[in-house]
Amino acid sequence: MRATVSLMLQSPVALVTLWGREGVMIYNDAYSTFAGDRHPGLLGSEVRQGWREVASFNDHVLNHVLVGNQTLSYKDMELTLNRDGQARQLWLDLDYSPVLDETGEAIGVLAIVVETTERVNAERVKAADRQRLAQLFEQAPSFMAVLRGPEHVFELTNPAYQQLIGHRQVIGQSVKDAMSDAAEQGYVQVLDEVFRTGIAYRAHGEHFAMQATPEGPVSPRVLDFVFQPIKGADQQITGIFVEGFDVTDQTFAEARRKALIDLTDVIRDQRDPDELGFVAAAILGKALGAQRVGYASIDEVRETLHVSRDWTAPGVESLAGVLELRHYGSFIDSLKADEIVSIGDVREDPRTAGSHQALEAKSARSFVNVPIVENQKLVAVLYVNVDEVRRWEDEDLSLIREFAERIRTAEQRIRGEAALIEAKETLELRVEERTAELMAMEAVLRQAQKMEAVGQLTGGLAHDFNNLLTGIAGSLELMQLRLDAGRTQDLPRYIATAQGAASRAAALTHRLLAFSRRQTLDPKPTDIKQLVNSLEELVQRTVGPGIRIETVNAAGLWPSLIDPSQLENAVLNLCINARDAMPDGGTITIETGNRWLDDRTARERQLEPGQYISLCVSDSGAGMTPEVVAKAFDPFFTTKPIGMGTGLGLSMIYGFARQSGGSVGIYSEVGQGTNVCIYLPRHNGEAEDEAFAPEHAEAPRGEEGETVLLIDDEPTIRMLVSEVLEGLGYHVIAVEDGSAGLKVINGTARIDLLVTDVGLPGGLNGRQVADAARLIRPDLKVLFITGYAENAVLSHGHLAPGMHVVTKPFALDIFANRVRDLIGPQQ
Template sequence: MRLPTHQLPQALIHTPYGRDASIAEALLREAGATSRVCPDLASLELALGEDACFVLVTEEALRGTDLGGIAAKVAAQPTWSDLPFIVLTRGGGGPERNPAAAHLSEALGNVTFLERPFHPATLVSIAHSALKGRNRQFEARARIEELRESEERLQTALLAGRLGSWEFDIEAGVLTSSATCKAVFGRGPNVPFTYSDLLASIHPLDRDRMQAAVRASITDGIDYAIEYRTLWPDGSTHWAEIRARVVRDRYGARPRLVGVSSDITDRKTAEDRLHQLNETLEERVALRTTELRRAHDAALVEAAERERMEDLLRQSQKMEAVGQLTGGLAHDFNNLLAGITGSLELLQARVRQGRTAELERFIGMAQEAATRAAALTHRLLAFSRRQTLDPRPTDVGRLAAGLSDLISRTVGPSITVEMTSASNLWPTLVDPNQLENALLNLCINARDAMPDGGRIRIEVENVILNPLQAEPRGLSPGGYVSLGVTDTGTGMSPDIVERAFDPFFTTKPIGQGTGLGLSMIYGFARQSGGQVRIHSEVGRGTTIRLYLPRHLTSAAAPEEASLSPGLPPQAEPGETVLVVDDEPSVRMLVVEVLGDLGYAALEAEDGRSGLEILRSAARVDLLVSDVGLPGGMNGRQLADAGRALRPGLKVLFITGYAESAVMGAYPTSGMSVLTKPFALEGLAAKIKALIAGDPSPS
């Protein structure tokens, strides 16, 4: 039990003669009590208080003194306290034989008389008993204080919940109620409120029901719970909710109803209003339906107008993007066409003049410009994610390591190249050639961002992205191989980062960049099922990171390039190739190549005329067809129809880009794709390999 005292309880000693005080202090110490010596009666009176455990005095110290102050303090003790006094006497006995002792007993209350001389153990025993009794009083004080605190908490909770407490003594018919309870019935806190007043406050139509509920609770012991109307002294009607329970004393007697009351007028008013609203629900539903229909029609009109405006905005943005794209294309292609047409005009003029010595130079200039134009279209196709890829299981770490020497030579000696690759890298399904181009392009961009030198760090690692990590990157959760290129260059501002993947957008000086490098990398990453992200800080550098999906098969070993291409393979006698292309110049070039290789050639300008040839008895060893053909039949449809007529027909598609809607995911067995523009040697090798039955012509 907690003893909430301000200081440790002490026994008070008032034995002012001789060595009595020191002897008493020693004996009380044996009884387990700490003591305090009061040398005079005034100090004793001052020390009396709730924390004193008992008082030890001698009768002669009190004889002839005014005990009024001490008697007043004893009489003013709280109900739990009965401070023990031990009075040492010299003869005369207790109050029954000694008038002086009787006077002390009357003044001090709880007095034990000990006649001297006595055995010390007797005083120790009496002191121990007094201390034990006083400790029980302290425990009673602690319980009383806890009960008071509990009562205060209960009252606080009742006030917070606006609950009024009350108690009804059933046998005496006495009602005791709190101020909050009186307020529920419209009474002030100081106004008397009897059980008769309570009955008079209940609405006449509810009074019998209330009294029946009280009788049932008393008789059957069930909880008393009821709601009824109340009539306030000002004539207004309110609602009260009453809850109570019958309690009895420890002997099962003196039954009382103890409970709480609350004002529920606001709730009842809301319920009545709701009931009234429900009674007119059908009418209001019809009215509301009409209003909603009108609002719906208005919303449809507004949505249509908003959609029209959004279409106008999208069209405006599309035209702006197309303008930017076509402007960049026109600039670059005009430069390239100027080189091609100028070289051809000079070539034509030199032939007329008979000056053949410079022909090779002009031919080389035209071929170089044409090659650059082809590279430009490949970059555009990469950005649009419609380039023809040759995906293979690839070890990105091994691929990056193989490029380290080329990257170091490309960026120059003023830039340090660091490369780290995690062990046990997962393979990823990508076109290794395109990935090499992307990595080299990123390193060149990093070099250009560090004109005064710096450091490039290439990192390859496995990463697993959970949904929270994958969503901001525009990826699905799962495993990815991360290829990051970090430089210590000038960095990019947020608005530059936002536009970095736009085609033809570049911050490099005129003539030093096409603005297609990052857009090509973005298109390649997205077409490979991955993503690319940029993190950059102005003045601190840039990190560009590719995320490529994990592939579950092992990576293939890198292919060794052939060092001696050799002579173009020649046709076997009678081998025939059907060429289908709506562009006469392309047909002419293919037929010329076929003729140089010894193949017989058949020509068709669209899918339907090509199908007629396939239906005929003419020999066809290989079908060479453009993918996009006019007349309602594309190249893939022609190939499928041709194979239905001639099972095992070999097919070579030549196309500007591989249209997924036409080609499907990848060509099937016996089919191959050659992307325009192409080298004639490459065309010859593809044709011969397909006719010879090579399952994977390259």
């Protein structure tokens, strides 16, 4: 007994002896540690009292061990004990055996107590971790597999991996034996390399031809995955962990989306329907991983496919040409019924099984045909061929159908646009031809009208000039006869007659030039209000006492840059026309005003928008019909009797207004009178004061040495001008062309004034001579004399300072006064 007690006290294991039927507790130091704050009060106490919370358990032990002389053993027995002031859940290994006396009678119970709480908790944590990992493994969205050993034997696979491989039974089999498709694509060699080197293999967007079952159709898959080596405790490679994602749907969806975007771009940019079909086929073929795609027409009656061009993968032949569809099966009947033909394996489908060899020879082990039916007639088909068994997904069929519909729509649009363009070009050609015909007819008409106008002009001019020349020639002849007879008393009368005829001839010439817009204008900033007021008395005398003249001038009337004498003539002509329209008397109103012409109003008057001065002459006379108004400005048109008008009045006014940058408008109603308005552009400046020189002032004489250089190709004019100037005391140098004039200018002779005709022979006109002279003699004064308006040569009246113009014919005294004014005042 003593030996037993001694061993118990020295043991590192918690030992307690329950003595007698009361189970009095005697224990060692290790048990005192287990007892916690119950020690030492627990020592010598009955076990029922010491551990009240497990009293029934201890009663059970005493009954079986002490009374029944049995042993009891518990592994990881879970008990809740009050220790250190709180209830604790403990796990214990308990071994109970009887303590016998010399007679073999049980007198106590020896209990060995080993607390396993820490180990049980650790094992439970590990088990929970294992369970959690197992759940993650089972529930992971990625596919996972564990391969063991160099043979890559499947140890574990999760449901995602099983779904990927078609739920094949692979556990316990090597990859080579269980997955021949992976072996054929070289993945066993990749696994061997990972196992040998310990370097992981990663793949992104890897295409994998997967069979759902060992004999099932091949389904293209796209995978992201990693082969990760598994190392044991000794860092040796024991297996490979496979994990990855099936990104087939996302990849193909993106490919389909991109294909539709590319198709949209092609449809927008392409104008050739055949090229459109080819490019669209290429986009679809690459998106589906097909071997051939084409868009072709079908002859439904002959059951033939007409292929002009299709897209093929490298090494695959084109179907270009004509194919008898019945040679490849009976699917033509499905196409005629407007049904999509989708065949995963031509060997298995009853429509193609009998012709599968012909189809496979064309790389069409699997194919899709989408019919194009219009007006219940099969007209075209979009076909997609693949050289292996394939399961066509709904997304694939939807994409092919979308391509077929959009290609057909775009093709019809392109052909329709081409037809419209052709029709437009044809119409434009016809319009051009008709326009050319009309222009040719118009040219003939214009020529006829022009010849008629020329006939009227030449006839009228011949008549008027013959009359005027008769008066001039007759007067000169009579003067000669009277001089020969020594009778001079009648000479002034004949001279007056000749001068009057010459003046009327000059006036007629000016009218012709105004009508042709080639008269020489001498524009000046003019106050039109002052001009109209100065004309009022003259107009009244001209129209006679039976006509009342009224003037209405706007306040603040703008000035205009015009030739005032020509405007005076225009006003007089309009007033005379108004007088003739009122044989029984009436009122003529002359009205001026400022006008702003907007785009529409200016366009109606053939002017640029802006500021203008209007000068209107209206009468209360008979008025004109619209037909007469339409022709009022036509040359030679007149409503007056023969001999009463030339028909140049209104056309002259129109020509003057257009030449001055303005226009003329006319409004008239029968019985209501006529209103004619001249529109002249505003001049942004001050008007010049009009100075009127006396008509018959005596011409001043030249001072000694003052020299005039005269250039004119007409000998008569050179003679007359020279005699007039020399008679007034000027020295005159007269030459006949510009070259001779320049020689004089380049010389040393004194020249106070250059008088030159504008139109000169020899290649140099008067303006060019004057400009060249100004380079040599910058202060030289210039007077142009011209018989008609080389207006462009004279810069449309915009002459440099010191340059002036006189129009032929001119009065010699007026010419002499002009010369004196230009040379300068006498000292």
